Amino acid sequence: MTGASTTAHALARYRAEFPVFERQIYLNTCSLGALARRSRERVAAFLGEWDQRGAAAWYDVWWESLSDLRRGYAGVVGAQAEEIALHASVSTATGVLASALDYASRPKVVTTSLDFPTVTYQWLAKRPLGVQVEVIESPDGVSVPLEAFARAVDDRTALVATSHVYFTSGAVQDVRAIGDLAHAHGALCLVDGYQSVGQIPVDVRSLDVDFFTAGGLKWLLGGPGIVFLYVRREVARRLVPTTTGWFANERQFGFDSRRMDWHQDARRFEQGTPALASVYAQLGGLDLLREIGWPEIFEVTRELAADLTTLATERGLRPNVAPDPSARSAIVMIPSADPPAAVRRLAAAGIVADARPGHVRLSPFFYNLRDDYVAAIEILAGS
Ligand SMILES: Cc1ncc(COP(=O)(O)O)c(C=O)c1O
Numbered sequence: 001m002t003g004a005s006t007t008a009h010a011l012a013r014y015r016a017e018f019p020v021f022e023r024q025i026y027l028n029t030c031s032l033g034a035l036a037r038r039s040r041e042r043v044a045a046f047l048g049e050w051d052q053r054g055a056a057a058w059y060d061v062w063w064e065s066l067s068d069l070r071r072g073y074a075g076v077v078g079a080q081a082e083e084i085a086l087h088a089s090v091s092t093a094t095g096v097l098a099s100a101l102d103y104a105s106r107p108k109v110v111t112t113s114l115d116f117p118t119v120t121y122q123w124l125a126k127r128p129l130g131v132q133v134e135v136i137e138s139p140d141g142v143s144v145p146l147e148a149f150a151r152a153v154d155d156r157t158a159l160v161a162t163s164h165v166y167f168t169s170g171a172v173q174d175v176r177a178i179g180d181l182a183h184a185h186g187a188l189c190l191v192d193g194y195q196s197v198g199q200i201p202v203d204v205r206s207l208d209v210d211f212f213t214a215g216g217l218k219w220l221l222g223g224p225g226i227v228f229l230y231v232r233r234e235v236a237r238r239l240v241p242t243t244t245g246w247f248a249n250e251r252q253f254g255f256d257s258r259r260m261d262w263h264q265d266a267r268r269f270e271q272g273t274p275a276l277a278s279v280y281a282q283l284g285g286l287d288l289l290r291e292i293g294w295p296e297i298f299e300v301t302r303e304l305a306a307d308l309t310t311l312a313t314e315r316g317l318r319p320n321v322a323p324d325p326s327a328r329s330a331i332v333m334i335p336s337a338d339p340p341a342a343v344r345r346l347a348a349a350g351i352v353a354d355a356r357p358g359h360v361r362l363s364p365f366f367y368n369l370r371d372d373y374v375a376a377i378e379i380l381a382g383s
Pocket of ligand 1: 088116163194227
């Protein structure tokens with residue numbers, strides 16, 4: 001992206017796939033990705049199948065759509081389809097995970113104050129059962145030093161649970177180093193990748209973590225109601241959840257209430273019937289993203305975010321991003337004395353952004369153009 005140029009980038013032609021831009025300037029992908037025509041079409045197809053075929057659709061297309069989606073998610077993060085469990089939310093996925101750990105000799109779970117709270121809540125809720133939660137504080141509100149993890153993780157730690165990209169600051173964590181640290185103490189590592197998958201490259205093998213979760217809401221253009229939990233193959237075989245459902249049973253259609261035959265793979269972490277409309281919306285989003293091409297998506301998104309940060313800095317807005325440019329992502333936090341009021345001013349100009357404590361959050365994606373955030377920054381700089 002050339003700083004002063006307003007020339008459209010290589011993916012600008014895909015903007016027309018997102019009708020929201022006919023009405024608004026959408027700069028809030030880290031809350032909710034824009035609706036793609038492709039997702040709407042796939043959901044409409046699902047509704048048609050429901051209407052015309054009813055439950056008969058389960059036996060071929062719907063059941064197969066679940067396998068398609070497990071394969072699709074696996075492809076995005078470099079996993080095998082058998083290592084993917086489908087869930088309705090990160091909360092339900094991590095809830096099942098939390099139910100599978102043995103806290104008797106390892107009562108401790110380490111997390112940070114910058115992580116999305118729903119992850120930490122899984123273990124706070126288990127405090128009455130003896131689980132000890134250590135929430136590492138961030139010294140600057142942007143990131144958490146690896147040394148702080150090193151001090152917190154010990155041989156009584158069952159799990160380190162943290163984010164790939166912090167929703168609070170957009171900082172990218174070195175999760176490989178955090179996972180290594182956890183493993184050196186015999187602990188497992190869960191990474192919440194909801195804010196990374198789709199905007200930066202993710203490969204669960206090279207990250208070498210045990211669990212990784214992300215989903216449709218944001219950078220994967222699938223909307224609400226559908227997420228995945230990657231469970232490393234060896235880990236899935238040795239853990240048995242205590243919160244479950246019939247989708248975790250490999251003899252699901254045996255309908256035998258007397259016994260539980262666990263899936264031998266990540267599906268033992270599933271629960272009940274997935275929301276098919278969400279599955280279809282996500283299949284549409286993934287289809288489009290694959291067609292556009294991941295390397296181009298990552299590159300354009302990174303360049304837009306870097307340019308936005310430079311521009312905001314030049315206009316004196318002092319964006320609160322990671323000091324190291326290689327640890328930045330497309331979540332750009334702009335300090336604000338009154339974030340809700342600033343977001344309302346943006347909204348009055350047709351710009352969709354988000355307020356977080358002390359900040360306005362802008363999150364460009366490949367479908368944005370430079371003019372989108374130039375307009376936003378001018379409003380924020382003028383306020
Ligand atoms: C990092 C992160 N994790 C998780 C979530 C959502 O969790 P859930 O799927 O349980 O609503 C969000 C945002 O909605 C998020 O930003």
